[in-house]
Amino acid sequence: MIVRTQDSDELVLVPQTDHSKLVGQIAAHWGNGDFTEVKPFASVVRAATSHDFGWIRYETNPIFNTDTGSTLHYLDVPNTGPHLQMFSQTSQWLSDVDPYSALIFDMHRTGLWRRRYSVIDHPKAYLHRTDRPSMPITPEIDAMLVEGEASQAKVRSQFDENAVWTNYRLMQVWDLIGLYFCCHEPDDLYITPVPQSYADARTEGVRITLKPVGEHEVEFTPFPFRKRGTKIFLSTKRLPKRKYSSSDEFLRAYFQAKTELLTFTLV
Secondary structure, X not given: OEEOEOOOOEEEEEOHHHHHHHHHHHHHXXXXXXXXXXXOHHHHHHHHHHOOHHHOOHHXXXXXXXXXXXXXXXXXXXXXXXXXXXXXXXXXXXXXXOHHHXXXXXXXXXXXXXXXXXXXXXXXXXXXXXXXXXXXXXXXXXXXXHHHHHHHHHHHOOOOHHHHHXXXXXXXXXXXXXXXXXXXXXXXXXEEEEOOOOOOOOOOOXXXXXXXXXXXXXXXXXXXXXXXXXXXXXXXXXXXXXXXXXXXXXXXXXXXXXXXXXXXXXX
């Protein structure tokens, strides 16, 4: 669950599954004369759309923090057995649909503990959370990483490995752009390096700057999307901002929360 930072008398929550759908929109519109369209298109966009669907079980019963009287920001949710198991089950489900999508899904998940495999120079830390530059690795997670990365290497060998790594790099860029819109109101940001072609080496790419130029309108330089003025949509849940007395009270407010669709224009 993303707790959106903004000046408001409401608690604005973005379920990770809705963040995931936003990232899928970003992927689907990627590509123009300067940036190669993703390939294989459906597999990569499917992976982007599904990359955080492992949160779906958690979001049916988000953790209640008795100290704050609210819920936890996603960075503070413990990565314990049930949470890891849900991502494993989601990976299996996705693999049954499309092994290529599942591979990008799996690489993204393990990469979050490996500092995104060093494919992003900036931003290094999670957006607006410089106190949390990396995810802690417990023995349970370490075992998951070893097993997962060995499995990924076998699957990756069945495809064009350079293309797979380019798609993984793009997935990281799209995830950061998605967090940019989900975590707070748009501000100035840059992301580097961003691959422009499947011929780019793993360290090659350009710097893309993001700058708000109007209400929910963001300028990208250079512009990486298919069409100028592309619109993307984010679903949020809005609750009264107050200290809830119990988990039951919070969950009632959460499930009854007003849903608002934010529209962003990419220019």
